[in-house]
Amino acid sequence: MPSAPRANRSRVVLIVLVIVCVAVVTLYVRESDQGPLHKIQDVFLDIVSPISSGFAKLLRPIKDGFINLFHLPTLSRENAELRREVADLKRKQAGAQELEAEVEELKELLNWSGENPEMENVGADIIGQSPDNWQRLMIVNAGSSSGVKKYMSVVTREGLLVGRIISVGSRSSVVQLITDSRSGVGARNQRSRETGVVEGRNERVTRFVPMSDEADMKVGDIVETSGLGGTCPPDIPMGTISKIEKREKGFTRMIEVEPYVEFSKLDKVLVIIMPEPESVILKEAQ
């Protein structure tokens, strides 16, 4: 049995800790993104990132070995599928090149100048991931010193959408993946041009919520960013529609989108540098 003074001390320490927690929660909820607690988070991220980065590099061979071990049984099948896909893509590429030339010709004829500036980007290594089961996050080793700002989009080296920046330190940032349950990205069906929002569900697949309930959607359609909202550039591929579940009358359809990105295998990403992504969101909110 604990002695009386010790029990009293325990009680006092516990009460103090609970008060500290309540104070931190209250301050955090009330302050803006530029508040002191948010700043502390950013500074902490910068302190942890080099250690985490070293740790991640040190353990990468083990991680790769683990992933390979799990994928060993499906490797030969995957290889055959990829070969078929490459052949198919080569055929499509030839057709696309022809179309591209045709489009350029037509643009010249129409004297049309589209807004399509080359996007600037910053490369970053993934040095950490979400510490819990309730969020889908990644920590990358690029921050405000590299020009990274909140709400900038993050893509793979192949240009596939990974997520967006939600917290920025000077040398590191937190990326919210498109599969996170709090993520919503303006999207459109590449074929039918129907727009909507791709929402994360903390699962491997995401959900497409079209603007119109009667939207033309088919399994296999490619979903890309729409650019609506202003923070994410348009035409970034996100994934393909893998399942459309019809619901009873009065309920919206469940349209599942399987992201192209295999998040568990990612080790490097690119942050798309945009002028002022945060100001766009703030303007919209006002």
Place this chain on the structure above:
Amino acid sequence: MSRKRQVFVAGALALAFLLQIAVLPQFKLLGVQPDLLLVVAAVVAIQDGPLEGAVTGFCGGMLQDMVSPLVMGVGTLTKMVAAYLAGALKGFFVTYSILLPVLLVFLASMAEPVMHQAVLIMLGQEKLPPFQVSVIFASALYNVLVVFVVYPLMGRFSFPGKDESFGLLKAGGG
């Protein structure tokens, strides 16, 4: 808790945090990863007492909240309470079986996310993380597996003080 033990627990917590963000996400089973910070805090609560566990849970939760965009302080509070409960419940049992820490860590792992969600609801958060019982259960089971490694390992470095009994054998946890 002796000074050496305090240093050891601080080191264990820092290592657990790094493993939690850099390594464990790669070792997901059934889509979930263990909560190593909670396991360490609960084990400290069982081996050293509920107050020590609560302080460890507070520090572990704070570390986790620092890299989480959810409300800072909520994880700190829930980890602290969960660890304290594990340590307090230990006082009701007199057994040296490994099954006791297994049971207590399981209970703490089930309670912590429930408390976390409840606090976020009370704060009126608009976009809550999905509350999936299957994820909570799978994560609790995973934590239990981790206990078989963490519990003996942390018990080995108990560094008892002059007037303290060996942490592992303290039935009352105080």
